[in-house]
Amino acid sequence: MKIIVDMMGGDNAPLAVLEGAAQAVKEYGVQLIGVGNEALVRKTAAEHNIPLDGIELVNCTETIEMCDEPARAIRQKKDSSIVVGLNMLKEGKGDAFVSAGSTGALHVGASLIVRTLRGVKRPALATMVPAKQQAYLLLDCGANVECRPEMLAAFAVMGSCYVNKVEGRKNPSVALTNNGAEESKGTPVLRDAHQLLKTTPGIRFVGNIEPRDVPNGEVDVVVCDGFTGNVILKLTEGVAKMLLGMLKQMFLANLGGKLAYLLLKGGVTDLKHQMDSEEYGGAPFLGAKQPVIKAHGSSKAKGIKNAIRQAKICVENDLCGTMQSALDELAAAQKTEE
Template sequence: MNIIIDAMGGDNAPKEILLGAAAAVREYGVQITAVGRRRDIEACARENGIDMAGITVADASETIEMCDEPTAAIRGKKDSSMVVGLRMLAAGEGDAFVSAGSTGALLAGATLIVKRLRGVKRPAIGTVIPGAKQPYLLLDSGANVECRPEMLSAFATMGSVYMEKVMGRANPSVGLVNNGAEETKGTPAYVEAHRLLKYNKNIRFAGNVEPKDVPQGNVDVVVCDGFTGNVILKLTEGVAKMLVGEIKNVFMADLKSKLAYLMVKGGMKDFKKKLDADEHGGALMMGVTKPVIKAHGSSNAKAFKNAVRQAKLCVESGAVESMREKLAAVAQTEEAGA
C-alpha cells in the first residue's frame, strides 16, 4: 500500500511530517511517497537523522500557504505539494493522500482534482472526537457553513459507513444536532433533514441530539452543518484543555495533593490520553472518490503517524466504495419518496 503525503503542508513541515511518515512505515508496513521540494526534504532528513527507508520523494517546487485563497491556490499553484499529491492520487499512483496543510485548499483540491462521489453536493469533514462513553464521529466539522437537508442525509450515510468499516462499530447510530429532541425542533431545514434521516434505510437514526448530550458519546455519528460542527469541535477542544489544566492545578497545589496524584497517576494518564486529539490524527474528507485525510495543521510526528494510520484503515476497509454504494441506495429511496 502506498500513501501519498504532503511533506510541505502544516505548521511543523517538513520535519514532523517526515518523522511521522518514517514511524508509519515502521509500524504499519506502508510505503510512503512524500511530495515537496526534494532538496528541502532530503536536507531535513539528513539534519534530523530521519530514516527514509520506505519513503520515496516526488519533487514539487511550490507550497500552498495557510493564507492563500483556497480555490485560487489550487488553480494557480500547479506545482505545489498538495496539487501534485492529489493529482498522483487521482491518477492511481497511490492509495490515499494525507495533508496537514490548508483545510480550504485541501477541500477545494479534493473536489476539483479527485472529484466527488455521485450523490454528494459537497464533501464534509468527519472528525473523531473523544466522548464519555466512546469516541463519536462529528460531521460536518467545518467544510460547509450552510447545508441543505439532503446534504445532511448524505453526511449521515457516509458517517455511518465510516464508523462501521473504519472504527469497527456494528450497526452505528446516527443523531442530528438540534436544540431539542422533538421532531419539530430547529429551523425548517433541520426539520426536513430529520424527516429524511428518519426514512433513510441505510442508517440507524436515533433522532435529534441536544448539544449537552453530544459529549456523552451515546450516538456513534453526530450530524450537523459545518458551522455548528466547527463550533462544537473547537468548544470541545477548549473545554478539554481547560479540564486538564485545572485538574493539574488541583494536584500541584501542595504536598498532600502531589502525594495524592501519585496514587491516581495511572488513571490520570489514561484520562489525558482519552482527550488527546493526536491519537486519531486525521479527519477523512467524506464524499471524495478516494481517501483524502486532513491532519491537524499543528500536527506533530505522533499525530501525523496516526493520520497515515487512518488512511491505511480507510483503504483496507474499502470505506469509500461502501459509501458509493450506500449513497446510490439513498438516492433511489429519495427519488421514490419524491
C-alpha cells in the same frame, strides 16, 4: 498500496511529518510517496537520522500557506505539495492522500481535483471526537458552513459507512444535532432533515441529540452543518483544555498538589490519552472519490502516523466504494419517493 503524504503541511513540517511517516512505514509496512521540497526533506531527514526507507520522494517547488485563499491557491499554486499530491491521487499513482496543511485548500482540492462521489456536491470534513463512553464521528465539522437537508442525509450515510469500515462498529447509530429532542425543534432545515433521516435507507437514525448529551459518546455518528460542527469540535477542545489547565494548576499549587499528582498519575495519563485527538488520526473528507485525510495542523509524529494508519484502513476496506453504493441506494430511494 501507496499512500501519498504532504511533507510540507502543518505547523511542524517537514520534521514531524517525516518522523510520523517513518514510524508508519516501520509499524504498518505501508509504502509512502512524500510530496514536498525534496532537498529540504532530505536535509531534515539526514539531520535527525530519520530513515527514508519505504518513502519515495516527489519534488515540488511551492507550498500552500494557511493564509492563502483556498480556491485561488489550488488554481494558482500548481506545483504545491497539495495540488501535486491530489493530482497523483486522481491519476492512480497513489491510493490515499494525507496532509496536515490548509483545511480550506484540501477541501477545494478534494472537490475540484479528486472530484466527489455521485450524489455528493462537496465533501464533508469528519472527525472522531473524544467522549465519555466512546469517541463519536462528527460531520460536517467545518467544511460546509450551510447545509441543505439532503446534504445532511448524505453525511449520515457516509458517516455510518466510515465508522463501520474504519472503526469496526456494527450497525452504528446516527443522531442529528438539535436544540431539543422533539421532531418539531430547530430551524426549518433541521426539521426537514429530521424527516428525511427517518426514511433514509441503510442507517440507524436514533433522532435528535441535544448538545449537552453529545459528550456522553452514546451515539456513533453526530450529524450537523459545518458551522455547528465547528462549534462542537472546537468548544469541546476549548472546555477540555480549560479544565485540564485548572487541574494542572491544582497539582502545581503546593506540595499537597504535587503529591496528589503522583497518586493520580496513571489516571491523569489515561484521561489525557482519552481526550487526545491525535490518537484518532486525522479528519477524512467524506465524499471525495478517493480517501483524503486532513491531519491536525499541530500534529506531531503520532498524529501523522495515525492519519496514515487511518488512510490505510480506508483503502483496505474500500471505504469510498462502500460509500458510493450506499449513496446510490439513497438516491434510488429518493427517486422512488418522488
